Amino acid sequence: MNENHFLNRRNKLLDCMEEGVAIIASAPHLIRSNDSEYPYRQSSDFYYLTGFEEHNSILILSKSFTEIKTILYVEAYNAEYALWNGAKLGIEKARERFHVDEVRDSAEYAKEIKELLREHINLYIDLFDESEILIQAKAAAKALRETRGVKRHIHSIRDVTYLIRSLRLIKAAEEIETIKTAIAITAEAHHDAMRQCCAGMKEFQLQAAMSYVFLHRGAMNEAYGAIVAGGNNANTLHYIDNRDTLRDGDLVLIDAACEWELYASDITRTFPVNGTFSDVQKEVYEKVLDVQLRVIEAIRPGVKRDWLQTYSEELLCDALIELGILSGERSALIEAKEHKKYAPHGIGHWMGLDVHDPCPYVDESGESLAFEAGMVMTIEPGLYFRADDENIPERFRGIGIRIEDNILVTEEGYENLSAMIAKSMEEIEEMCKG
CATH class of the missing domain: 3.40.350.10 (Creatinase/prolidase N-terminal domain)
Structure with a gap:
């Protein structure tokens, strides 16, 4: 700069x-x-x-x-x-x-x-x-x-x-361009991982494929410790061992990204090890993706982050009810935090020079900040169904899905800075064929 x-x-x-x-x-x-x-x-x-x-x-x-x-x-x-x-x-x-x-x-x-x-x-x-x-x-x-x-x-x-x-908190034009460069390299790395993935690989081999892209493109630092989580490992939110074997029929969740000139990117994609979503995987993936798209669509100047968090929790709770994981009235389930068993983390965080940019979320009176043009935030809903959870239908056990993009607030609404990374099931399956 x-x-x-x-x-x-x-x-x-x-x-x-x-x-x-x-x-x-x-x-x-x-x-x-x-x-x-x-x-x-x-x-x-x-x-x-x-x-x-x-x-x-x-x-x-x-x-x-x-x-x-x-x-x-x-x-x-x-x-x-x-x-x-x-x-x-x-x-x-x-x-x-x-x-x-x-x-x-x-x-x-x-x-x-x-x-x-x-x-x-x-x-x-x-x-x-x-x-x-x-x-x-x-x-x-x-x-x-x-x-x-x-x-x-x-x-x-x-x-x-x-x-x-x-x-x-408010990124200038030159900062946004730097973040875009980091995301472009990260996009290439995620796509390479999708193309190379197959049953029998080790998680660390997919991590190595992404690290190669980062270094080959001149991004000397990862933005954070990479998560490459096959199968049930995706249900450990900060899984970084990356040592297990990827199995046919499982999903793999990759949360990995690089820095460029110290500015971070932060991307998560979840895709099938064998390149084809099963019916039950499609069922859950469709719900998570729908939540993410609807939350992103709600972003614009003036919207408050705590409202966005509440809105995302309502959508995720509805998804859990529709999947048959939870039953009852949404408001009662949310009040009892029943949805938190399967959607435990926030909808997103500020991003910039730090992957979790430590910028304030509230003003000096303690009120949630409203979005302004120039803010950059991740949006990353997820649903996690542990393999040992006997309270859910067996077909869902062991599935963990998170989808994460980097969103810029603009004067008109938002721009998805990572929109070029395969995300729909059709895009992912096509990328995996490569």
Whole structure:
């Protein structure tokens, strides 16, 4: 993305702030075992404001009545580090690249933070981050409070993540295009999985087929741990073992997707291992798909997410009654949460720089947010019938179906960003033949 996009985001955050200093830190490296690290992934909030993917970086936004200043701390070039791990951008190149007032050496942050906080009254940080960077900032604030001659000192510590994530809720055009790229690659991977699937394969072999597409297309990261669940494994909602053998006559549920420039996609498709839906599988699949299509059709600006959740639960409960899984009046069944045994999760979640974007779902009064153009949400109804559930007709046992798409709220209504991925039974069976 163009550096101006990140500059605009920083300016929007400054507009949301009262007088004070905001500190936003990059993500640390995480140890996998001993001296081996997990592949690095930048903090979404830090990336949103900078577009910078290096660790040990710090963004400072300082706002007073007379001055606004933006400072970016980065690691200085180190020849030995470059030899082993590759060169960092360094201070001089960072000054050329970023539209900030100053670029400083990260090694100097601890010595300079006290002066940066001097005469400020608000400190904006991630309240739940216990990193050394923020420990040093709070220590500096405490020291200033006890220093003679300092007329104003930090007396309010505020949550900067709430402000950032509120901004992240509405996606700009360039963000939507990035998400579309991630979805396009994910679509290719799901279609490859459908074409390659056959009885006798291992679940991890289908996962490998999708991973190949991601990497071959340049999507270096999965957006989350892939779920490839054959048969009854689909009834474990976060099944990630992906080790079992796919059996003829079973369905396989794949919930897997990639990132592109740190923006996520999140897609689930359920299809027959042998390429042909059985009659009972068609019966259940038709219900889940109908619910999904009707919920998506209801999306438009002004609709509230909690209403959409209620509407989806009503539709799923009706489906369970029509299938003969539940009996009775819908309202009574929902009040007793009987439908939750078979449709336990929400209808969807925000999506963006995180697959579960941590943007607010309610306003400051606790009221559910209404949809606005630019919001991106998953819609993912599911029905799950465990193989050991003797309270349901035997023909349904072991079937688990979820269908998930990524939906953009538009001025006119919605756009299904993942509409190109085979979803109807006819489309899926045709894709499986390939």
